[in-house]
Structures are given as structure tokens and as C-alpha cells.
Amino acid sequence: xxxxxxxxxxxxxxxxxxxxxxxxxxxxxxxxxxxxxxxxxxxxxxxxxxxxxxxxxxxxxxxxxxxxxxxxxxxxxxxxxxxxxxxxxxxxxxxxxxxxxxxxxxxxxxxxxxxxxxxxxxxxxxxxxxxxxxxxxxxxxxxxxxxxxxxxxxxxxxxxxxxxxxxxxxxxxxxxxxxxxxxxxxxxxxxxxxxxxxxxxxxxxxxxxxxxxxxxxxxxxxxxx
DNA sequence: GCGACAG
DNA sequence: ATCTTGTCGC
Numbered sequence: 001x002x003x004x005x006x007x008x009x010x011x012x013x014x015x016x017x018x019x020x021x022x023x024x025x026x027x028x029x030x031x032x033x034x035x036x037x038x039x040x041x042x043x044x045x046x047x048x049x050x051x052x053x054x055x056x057x058x059x060x061x062x063x064x065x066x067x068x069x070x071x072x073x074x075x076x077x078x079x080x081x082x083x084x085x086x087x088x089x090x091x092x093x094x095x096x097x098x099x100x101x102x103x104x105x106x107x108x109x110x111x112x113x114x115x116x117x118x119x120x121x122x123x124x125x126x127x128x129x130x131x132x133x134x135x136x137x138x139x140x141x142x143x144x145x146x147x148x149x150x151x152x153x154x155x156x157x158x159x160x161x162x163x164x165x166x167x168x169x170x171x172x173x174x175x176x177x178x179x180x181x182x183x184x185x186x187x188x189x190x191x192x193x194x195x196x197x198x199x200x201x202x203x204x205x206x207x208x209x210x211x212x213x214x215x216x217x218x219x220x221x222x223x224x225x
Numbered sequence: 226g227c228g229a230c231a232g
Numbered sequence: 233a234t235c236t237t238g239t240c241g242c
Binding site: 047048049050051052056084 | 233234235
Binding site: 046047049084089093114115116119120121125144145146183 | 229232
């Protein structure tokens with residue numbers, strides 16, 4: 001039962017093409033769906049880079065959402081699709097991420113992406129891209145704020161909204177008491193409340209276990225070249 | 226023109 | 233993302 005990947009059109013060759021693709025796909029994002037009611041498995045994706053080269057490793061980890069134990073792990077080595085440009089992370093990471101998702105034998109109930117969802121200049125960050133690509137509910141969890149934010153109270157679970165214009169596009173969410181918040185935004189097929197609940201459920205440290213596991217796996221694989 | 230900008 | 237030692241806290 002592999003993850004079925006949808007065709008999102010040709011890979012953009014330029015930043016202008018990529019921006020146009022983001023604008024084109026953005027209306028397809030579903031921000032109002034309830035998300036998975038019974039979260040059995042959650043996947044994390046991350047990409048590790050090399051020194052200054054374009055060699056990258058993508059790692060996908062599927063965790064049992066209750067025990068937080070991995071049920072499947074995959075790594076794929078490849079090349080960055082493009083140098084990193086703010087607002088265009090998908091241009092760089094999506095090629096390897098797609099390759100890693102193709103290897104996946106489990107279809108997770110949720111995918112946690114390292115980066116932004118709709119908290120993005122054109123409301124279409126990497127998590128939205130992965131959501132439309134897979135049809136699986138996705139959320140973005142970023143380690144640094146994509147927008148200015150107000151610091152939430154120190155308690156675990158407290159949060160402040162991230163607003164752009166008159167829209168709430170994400171939250172600064174405290175996953176551990178007194179620890180720097182993470183920045184959660186919806187990717188696809190889930191709402192912000194549910195997204196934050198899942199992040200808290202998956203977080204034993206600052207970052208959700210999905211992200212930590214994928215990060216470590218990709219990093220390890222990148223070192224043993 | 227200069228700095229900032231998810232990773 | 234990546235380059236890096238010690239330090240504080242559970």
C-alpha cells in the first residue's frame with residue numbers, strides 16, 4: 001500500500017516559474033478539513049545537506065503515533081533541485097523528498113514537514129506542496145519564525161497567532177515549558193487547531209519526534225558518504 | 226543601495 | 233543547512 005503521488009505539473013525551472021506554480025496550486029489547499037480523527041501513524045520528513053555541495057539526503061520516518069516508535073524508515077540520496085532561496089524551499093528539497101516518499105510502503109495519517117505550510121509569502125510553503133503531492137494531511141513545523149511573532153507564555157501548550165495581513169496563517173507554539181516555541185502552520189487537509197494538537201502529542205522535546213527522528217536519520221546518512 | 230528571509 | 237566547546241537543567 002504505497003503512497004500515491006499526484007502530478008503537480010512540470011518541475012519549475014526558474015524562480016518565476018516556481019512562484020507561478022505556487023500561485024496556481026495555492027487555491028487547491030484545504031485548510032478547513034478536520035484532519036485525521038484517529039491518528040495511528042505520523043511521518044516526519046527532513047533533508048540533510050552537505051558542506052557547500054548540492055548533495056543532499058532525504059529521510060522519511062513513519063512513527064506509531066501512540067508509542068512514537070518508528071514503523072518504517074527510508075533514506076534517499078540525491079542532489080538539490082536548486083540553491084536555497086527564501087520562499088522557495090520546495091524548489092530545493094522537493095525532488096529528493098518526492099523520491100523518499102516514493103519508497104514509502106506505509107501511508108501515514110499525517111505528514112509533519114520541516115518548514116512552513118501556509119505561513120509563507122505566497123501561502124504555499126513546502127508542507128502545502130507535500131500535501132497536494134500525496135493527498136495526505138500535512139503540517140509545517142519550523143524552527144525559526146517565518147513572520148514576526150509575539151512570545152507565548154512559558155507554559156507548554158501556550159501559543160500566539162502569527163498574522164499576515166488580516167489572516168491567521170500559523171502559531172508560535174510552546175511545546176515545552178520555558179523552551180523556545182516552534183512555528184506551526186497548516187499544510188493541507190487539516191485545520192490549525194488540530195495541527196497544534198498533533199504537534200503537542202508528538203513532542204516530547206522542543207521538536208516533534210517525527211522531525212527529530214527524520215533529522216537524525218538524514219544527518220547520519222549524510223555523514224557516511 | 227543594504228539587510229532580511231522556512232532550510 | 234553547516235562550521236563548533238562548554239554549560240545548564242531534568
